[in-house]
Amino acid sequence: MHPPLQTMDHRTRPGPIRxxxxxxxxxxxxxTFYPAALPQRAEMDxxxxxxxxxxxxxxxxxxxxxxxxxxxxxxxxxxxVFAIKGSRFIxxxxxxxxxxxxxxxxxxxxxxxxxxxxxxxxxxxxxxxRFRPEKLEPFLALLPRTHAAAADLAGRHDHxxxxxxxxxxxxxxxxxxxxxxxxxxxxVPDFIELLREHDAAVVVSGTAGAYPLxxxxxxxxxxxxxxxxxxMYAGSYPDxxxxxxxxxxxxxxxGDQPQDASTISDTAPDxxxxxxxRAIYVYFDNDQKTKAPFDARRLMERLDLATDFxxxxxxxxxxx
Numbered sequence: 640m641h642p643p644l645q646t647m648d649h650r651t652r653p654g655p656i657r658x659x660x661x662x663x664x665x666x667x668x669x670x671t672f673y674p675a676a677l678p679q680r681a682e683m684d685x686x687x688x689x690x691x692x693x694x695x696x697x698x699x700x701x702x703x704x705x706x707x708x709x710x711x712x713x714x715x716x717x718x719x720v721f722a723i724k725g726s727r728f729i730x731x732x733x734x735x736x737x738x739x740x741x742x743x744x745x746x747x748x749x750x751x752x753x754x755x756x757x758x759x760x761x762x763x764x765x766x767x768x769r770f771r772p773e774k775l776e777p778f779l780a781l782l783p784r785t786h787a788a789a790a791d792l793a794g795r796h797d798h799x800x801x802x803x804x805x806x807x808x809x810x811x812x813x814x815x816x817x818x819x820x821x822x823x824x825x826x827v828p829d830f831i832e833l834l835r836e837h838d839a840a841v842v843v844s845g846t847a848g849a850y851p852l853x854x855x856x857x858x859x860x861x862x863x864x865x866x867x868x869x870x871m872y873a874g875s876y877p878d879x880x881x882x883x884x885x886x887x888x889x890x891x892x893x894g895d896q897p898q899d900a901s902t903i904s905d906t907a908p909d910x911x912x913x914x915x916x917r918a919i920y921v922y923f924d925n926d927q928k929t930k931a932p933f934d935a936r937r938l939m940e941r942l943d944l945a946t947d948f949x950x951x952x953x954x955x956x957x958x959x
Contacts, residue, residue: 656892657720657758658939659690660931661864661924662697671929684714690935691944692720692758694864694922698748699724699763705749705804712753720758722862722920723750731765735774739781740797746789747796747803754808757786759862759920761842763819766850770824772833779816779837786812817842817862817920821850828904831855835912845884846871854887854900856911860918861891865934867925875930876937884921885941892919 663686669675673682686693695711697703711721726745729738750757760782783789787810794805818834819842834841834857841853845865865884868874876884887897894916896908908914921938923931939945 655691656888656919656921656942656944657690657692658921658935658942658944659692659694659722659923660686660926660935661694661724661922662926663693665926665929667927668929668932672932683711686932687715687719689932690939691718692722692920692922694722694724694761694924696724698745698750699727702726702744702748702800705752705802708749708752708804712756715756717755720756720920721753722758722922723753723760725760725762727763730762730768734765734768735778738778739792740795742781743792743795744797744800746783746793747800747805749802749804751786751790751793751807752804754786755812757812757814759815759817759840759860761817761819761862761864763842764821766821769822770820770827770830772829775830776833776837779833779839782814782816782837782839784814784838786810786814789814815858815860816840819844819864820853823851826851826853826903831857831904831906834858847874852901853903854897855902855904855906856891856896856913856917859913860920861888861913863888863919863921865921865923865925867927867930872925873927873930874925875928876925876934878937881934881938881941885938888919888921888942891917 663683673685677685726741729735729741729745733741783792786807790805790807793803796803796805817840831841838858840858840860840862841855843854843861843863844850844852845863847867847870849871865876866872868876868880890897894914896911923935925931925934936945
């Protein structure tokens, strides 16, 4: 168990700062982040005891089992949150064409079993997917905005979902969405306006220059994915870079905007969505050579979010 989620004592804002990792099953983490004697089945519990959120990326590759979501819900503290990565079948294979049926299947796989522990849902587009508002706008409009609406959509699943779970445990709870782009055609004000109209976040994607970086608030929360300091999925973030990310996170959480932010529109900082304060979600994805969990911890320390957590990778801090 970890202590209650700490928040920074600035102005009131809609949610806390959550810092975590993208996925938790990596063989190279065993004996480094995970203690050598830790059973593989306990890795999620171990990771959840050291962070306040984890991004589930298995849902990107295939439909999961409802039993998995139930188990994750039961094994985490009440203040823990799972971000869910959307299906690549929808974003990469179908390129948002005819998304309603696969989207129903996506929600029917068991996501609603997370209840109040369901955090933002991430939709990552492929590098070959260009900005086409005639495709993106209908997709954003189709996304259910509450658990009840998601349950209704999930009820229209087909035979591909073997163990459907379509009950909304918290019907009125809203569902948040984040969009990660990887093509420069999105760097137009129309894209930002479209996200604001549909209350979705543009992902702040740190890719060491591999893909576009957009740091513009489009709703009342920010979603950051830090993929690597040197290249995609590689390289530990040096102290100056983590210091800079911590400064940016503080500004966004307070409802402000860094003066040197990479933006697309010319919206004044005080007119940006979430100007009274924003929830922040940060996930480290530089998993090669076990950099992600330790970099996440270092950023947490800079934001005073890790004071009472056990040091990762120590046998004495292993969960029972």
